[in-house]
Amino acid sequence: MGGTLTIDRKQFIQTAKAATGGKNVIAVVKNNAYNYGLEFSVKAFLEAGIHSFATTSMDEALEIRRISRDAMVFLMNPTYDFQTVRENGFHITLPSLEYYHEYREALSGISVHLEYAGLFNRSGFSTSEDMVEVINDAYSLPQHARVDITGIWTHFGYADELDMEEYEVERELWLTLLSDVLSTGHTFDYIHAQNSASFARDGLFNGHTHLRLGIALYGSRPYATLPAESYVQSMTLKAPIVQLRRLCANQKCGYGGSYQPENDTKIAVVDIGYGDGILRKRAEFDCMIDGKRYAIRALMMSHMIVEVDEDVTLDDEVIMYSNDLRIDEYTALGAGANSEQLGALNYNSLKKVILNDTNVYQ
Ligand SMILES: Cc1ncc(COP(=O)(O)O)c(C=O)c1O
Missing domain, CATH: 2.40.37.10 (Lyase, Ornithine Decarboxylase; Chain A, domain 1)
Structure with missing residues (x-):
């Protein structure tokens, strides 16, 4: 028999809606949508009014495109399969000046979001000067030959750590870099930096078009002092x-x-x-x-x-x-990050039951 994972779809949608706070959101659906199921989650998020999605995997990006022809699908990891990107209208990260110079021609017509490394330093540009060099170079090319710089983004490495001061530092570095890049006059359709913890701490930053939320959409508190009623686990x-x-x-x-x-x-x-x-x-x-x-x-x-x-x-x-034995309760006790507990769940061995749903999932 084994364990049974039950998700209440109606609650899942309500939780996601509440988490957005009425703002535009790019839903992070990597790792099988934090193991809630990619197809289930994307369909439910669409119903919750979310039409932009971010993942690290090309397979997941293709699956999202199969579900929605119109959704904005953003690949957060550097990719080299430009043909698939172009065919599917994906947006991709632009992680460095070196990458830009190496793939400048292949990138023509593709939507990219300039990525700032900041203190997190997983990938991305280190300076606004390098970003401005890309922008200037793109404008030096005829329109059909240039990359389409539609977004700019970063990811905070310290937003979830309330007891560390680095969040204030990385936030300041990002806001300064953003203002430097915007002073070129280039405009972006997508300016996104904030994960669930950063949004809970600061609200949506001025001038930012989207939040980029994961765990709060799935009903877990990014940190324990937040009210549980605002993050109902489905x-x-x-x-x-x-x-x-x-x-x-x-x-x-x-x-x-x-x-x-x-x-x-x-x-x-x-x-x-x-x-x-x-x-x-x-x-x-x-x-x-x-x-x-x-x-x-x-x-x-x-x-x-x-x-x-x-x-x-x-x-x-x-x-x-x-909802009485919340994932975030055990995170606070030291069982592992919310996403670590969710990500570990074995999709093959657990029986899956979706309540309040008429969709059929593949
Ligand atoms: C680049 C990026 N953005 C956003 C998120 C969403 O973060 P959270 O689940 O804390 O909202 C993640 C999650 O790991 C991420 O890697």
Whole structure:
């Protein structure tokens, strides 16, 4: 049987709408839309009024294009498959001056967004001067031969770290660079920098056309001090109990006797494990059975041992995540980033149930 991942589609759409705060959003749908399912999520986001999408993968970009002919699809990783980009009208990142010079001809007519590396430094230009050089060079070419510079963007590496000062620094560096580039007179259709945490902290920056949101759209708080009511989680993960057993005091169970209760104890053997994507760090905390929290005592590939009481019966379901057992709650406890817990979930082994939906997914 194994675990079941249930998503309430109506709630998913409401959560996404609330997360946008009425602003234009590029939805980050990489990694199978944070494992909510790419096709499901793109269709639901379209219904929520979001028409721009960002991913790191060409396959995902093609899948988005199959779902929507009109959506703006932005490839955040540098790409070299210019033919597919052109055929599908994708927007792509322009990560450096070197890349521009190397692929200048191949880029003609393609929409690019200039990328600023900032303090995050994963990829992108380091200076406004290099960006201005690209802009000037493009204008020196006849229109049919030039790249189409439609966007400018960056990604903050410190927006989620409330206790670090670097966010203020990277924000200032970006805003200064942006103003330098805008002083050339070039205009952009897409100016986007902010992830969920940056938007929660600062609102949409002046002069920016879009937010570029991931985790908030999926109903997790980017940091724990935000109100949970504003980020309703539409996903539940549950698993059945395969056996209830009694252990005597000091009797061991699990691989290498990993669990050994001090007193006589009742345990539930649950049909879910790390093979289904439960992180070992997550299993250091609790689960919920019939509204009550119980400690997880051991995690195996396809099983979990939970210490239970007399209230628990074999037909009870064990909840690992729900709106009461929020992913972001375990992030705050140290189980791993929101996206790490979501990204680990095993799409092949978990049964998927979508509530309030009439779409058929491939
Ligand atoms: C480049 C980029 N932009 C935006 C996001 C969205 O960030 P968040 O999920 O914190 O909103 C990500 C997520 O990893 C990203 O890599």
